[in-house]
Amino acid sequence: MEKNYTIEHMEEEGTPYISSIVSEDIVYLDNCSQCGRIRFNENNHDLSLVIDGENKLPDFLLCGEFPLNIVSNRVIDVWDKYNLTGYDAFPIKFLYDTNMNEIISDVKYFDIRITNSVELDFHNMGVKIVNQCSTCNVVEYDKQTWEFGKALIIDSSYRNFDLFTIKYFQNTLSCSKNVLNITYKERLTNFSFKPFESSFDPFYDIDDSFLETFV
Numbered sequence: 001m002e003k004n005y006t007i008e009h010m011e012e013e014g015t016p017y018i019s020s021i022v023s024e025d026i027v028y029l030d031n032c033s034q035c036g037r038i039r040f041n042e043n044n045h046d047l048s049l050v051i052d053g054e055n056k057l058p059d060f061l062l063c064g065e066f067p068l069n070i071v072s073n074r075v076i077d078v079w080d081k082y083n084l085t086g087y088d089a090f091p092i093k094f095l096y097d098t099n100m101n102e103i104i105s106d107v108k109y110f111d112i113r114i115t116n117s118v119e120l121d122f123h124n125m126g127v128k129i130v131n132q133c134s135t136c137n138v139v140e141y142d143k144q145t146w147e148f149g150k151a152l153i154i155d156s157s158y159r160n161f162d163l164f165t166i167k168y169f170q171n172t173l174s175c176s177k178n179v180l181n182i183t184y185k186e187r188l189t190n191f192s193f194k195p196f197e198s199s200f201d202p203f204y205d206i207d208d209s210f211l212e213t214f215v
């Protein structure tokens with residue numbers, strides 16, 4: 001298996017980010033009737049977002065409210081140019097500033113949903129599934145996710161994907177080295193990467209030395 005990466009945001013001060021989602025009720029469904037957890041409406045593709053921050057809008061927008069993956073039309077164009085597949089892209093309806101004035105921008109944004117997914121090798125990671133809700137499918141483990149250690153992929157679930165997510169963690173965004181190279185070559189902004197193995201390590205120090213290769 002080639003080396004893979006988890007995609008994160010740079011989170012530099014002043015970079016615009018999504019501070020809230022307009023009409024939360026179209027994002028969240030009612031609480032699960034069985035376990036009571038709030039459920040995300042995966043079929044909602046009609047998002048309007050509030051953007052906070054003064055600087056130029058980046059290509060990858062951090063969402064402070066829910067881990068949505070929101071990218072600019074530049075990202076979609078670049079992914080098309082390099083024939084990257086494995087995702088659906090849904091246009092964002094409206095962008096507002098924090099005073100609810102509509103932001104008019106040449107940059108359009110898309111909510112991307114990744115359609116490729118890999119399975120974690122829980123056996124070799126020493127993680128046990130202790131419960132799964134039969135209504136909403138949410139899984140409970142014998143430890144917290146930040147205690148998972150090195151993330152390992154079940155070989156048979158991996159098919160040289162460029163973009164992929166993880167079963168049970170469908171809002172994570174992972175990719176091949178190819179995507180990392182393309183991102184820097186095309187100078188897409190606000191993307192950073194950490195090795196896939198470190199996906200669940202909240203203290204992993206993101207190594208931006210990749211960047212120097214492309215400056």
Ligand SMILES: [Zn+2]
Nearest residue numbers: 032035133136
């Ligand atoms: Zn449930």
